[in-house]
Amino acid sequence: xxxxxxxxxxxxxxxxxxxxxxxxxxxxxxxxxxxxxxxxxxxxxxxxxxxxxxxxxxxxxxxxxxxxxxxxxxxxxxxxxxxxxxxxxxxxxxxxxxxxxxxxxxxxxxxxxxxxxxxxxxxxxxxxxxxxxxxxxxxxxxxxxxxxxxxxxxxxxxxxxxxxxxxxxxxxxxxxxxxxxxxxxxxxxxxxxxxxxxxxxxxxxxxxxxxxxxxxxxxxxxxxxxxxxx
Amino acid sequence: xxxxxxxxxxxxxxxxxxxxxxxxxxxxxxxxxxxxxxxxxxxxxxxxxxxxxxxxxxxxxxxxxxxxxxxxxxxxxxxxxxxxxxxxxxxxxxxxxxxxxxxxxxxxxxxxxxxxxxxxxxxxxxxxxxxxxxxxxxxxxxxxxxxxxxxxxxxxxxxxxxxxxxxxxxxxxxxxxxxxxxxxxxxxxxxxxxxxxxxxxxxxxxxxxxxxxxxxxxxxxxxxxxxxxx
Numbered sequence: 202x203x204x205x206x207x208x209x210x211x212x213x214x215x216x217x218x219x220x221x222x223x224x225x226x227x228x229x230x231x232x233x234x235x236x237x238x239x240x241x242x243x244x245x246x247x248x249x250x251x252x253x254x255x256x257x258x259x260x261x262x263x264x265x266x267x268x269x270x271x272x273x274x275x276x277x278x279x280x281x282x283x284x285x286x287x288x289x290x291x292x293x294x295x296x297x298x299x300x301x302x303x304x305x306x307x308x309x310x311x312x313x314x315x316x317x318x319x320x321x322x323x324x325x326x327x328x329x330x331x332x333x334x335x336x337x338x339x340x341x342x343x344x345x346x347x348x349x350x351x352x353x354x355x356x357x358x359x360x361x362x363x364x365x366x367x368x369x370x371x372x373x374x375x376x377x378x379x380x381x382x383x384x385x386x387x388x389x390x391x392x393x394x395x396x397x398x399x400x401x402x403x404x405x406x407x408x409x410x411x412x413x414x415x416x417x418x419x420x421x422x423x424x425x426x427x428x429x430x431x
Numbered sequence: 432x433x434x435x436x437x438x439x440x441x442x443x444x445x446x447x448x449x450x451x452x453x454x455x456x457x458x459x460x461x462x463x464x465x466x467x468x469x470x471x472x473x474x475x476x477x478x479x480x481x482x483x484x485x486x487x488x489x490x491x492x493x494x495x496x497x498x499x500x501x502x503x504x505x506x507x508x509x510x511x512x513x514x515x516x517x518x519x520x521x522x523x524x525x526x527x528x529x530x531x532x533x534x535x536x537x538x539x540x541x542x543x544x545x546x547x548x549x550x551x552x553x554x555x556x557x558x559x560x561x562x563x564x565x566x567x568x569x570x571x572x573x574x575x576x577x578x579x580x581x582x583x584x585x586x587x588x589x590x591x592x593x594x595x596x597x598x599x600x601x602x603x604x605x606x607x608x609x610x611x612x613x614x615x616x617x618x619x620x621x622x623x624x625x626x627x628x629x630x631x632x633x634x635x636x637x638x639x640x641x642x643x644x645x646x647x648x649x650x651x652x653x654x655x656x657x658x659x660x661x
Binding site: 284287288289290293313316317318319320321323324326327330331333334335337338340341344345348 | 514517518519520523543546547548549550551553554556557560561563564565567568570571574575578
């Protein structure tokens with residue numbers, strides 16, 4: 202049995218009273234995995250979610266570059282798979298047992314009935330989904346921003362190669378260059394160019410006046426342009 | 432009043448019976464907007480969601496490039512803002528009235544109470560969040576894949592510039608070039624390179640044999656490398 206104080210710490214079971222919790226636990230099935238056995242693979246349809254009763258689970262994920270990356274380890278009382286089951290998306294990770302492990306599992310359909318019976322469970326599930334959603338949206342926004350910055354960096358480096366002039370401050374782009382020009386060269390807007398150049402100026406990558414841009418740190422800019430961390 | 436057949440078509444009110452629906456409607460507040468008035472702006476905290484009772488709402492969004500883009504128009508019986516309220520994220524869009532418009536609105540806190548009272552409402556809300564989550568994850572995956580492809584395209588074009596040889600089929604990269612080489616040049620794995628090159632070969636962008644790559648459509652590849660659509 203999972204100690205009940207661990208279950209009560211579960212965000213999913215927040216504000217669920219003792220009797221309801223007991224009922225919910227009775228609807229779980231128990232599953233034991235040998236050391237090294239896989240519970241599910243990445244992109245398998247998410248049919249159930251689990252809480253570790255005893256043992257250790259490893260969650261891993263194929264990176265976009267095709268490397269198997271360990272996402273995290275889970276121990277007694279920790280849950281996984283909830284968002285996938287509730288959102289009806291495939292498991293975004295694979296799960297295998299690091300040692301012999303016992304799990305409590307709830308089928309999606311069973312859990313939907315439990316949520317109708319104990320609506321607080323549905324609200325808790327919603328909170329957990331919301332947290333995941335916020336992280337996903339933040340990541341998406343980050344990547345989208347990076348892509349625009351990459352284009353601006355590339356435009357500036359191209360100009361520096363064509364007409365860069367060494368100065369004590371760095372490589373000066375030796376022409377009248379407005380932010381509007383940079384925007385047109387990088388396929389973005391004046392607004393984004395201004396925001397990005399200000400940010401880079403603060404970071405010390407460039408110095409820019411109204412119609413001149415000097416690249417103080419070409420190496421940094423090249424890194425943004427190349428985007429190797431993708 | 433919103434005709435009840437329109438309310439019943441609302442995914443949020445699926446399987447909610449007549450009496451419950453009436454109660455839920457009584458917890459809404461009514462709000463009237465003059466033509467051109469804004470209900471909320473993008474990135475405002477999401478305090479309430481709405482259903483159009485009469486009139487037209489325009490949802491718009493600032494693109495990553497800073498352009499104001501119309502996302503969609505909403506008419507009688509259509510809802511908006513639900514995901515933001517339930518996920519506790521800022522409104523991802525701005526909403527203004529195209530003509531004089533009356534809305535039914537529910538505050539987040541009021542709606543949480545209604546979901547505890549009518550758990551089917553919570554399950555419906557979860558479904559709507561799940562749909563949005565799936566779209567967001569798909570978009571994220573798409574962008575991540577594009578980034579890796581961009582690097583591979585850039586590596587090939589670099590080689591073509593250095594040692595390209597015109598042939599009837601296109602520009603042949605005139606050296607022994609394994610997929611492993613391409614992987615190392617573009618900072619990705621053999622697996623991703625193989626998958627990407629196969630895709631491009633099918634699309635007719637390249638022809639590749641075990642140790643040779645010929646670029647049949649340099650223009651297409653340059654577009655992937657430059658990524659103007661970001």
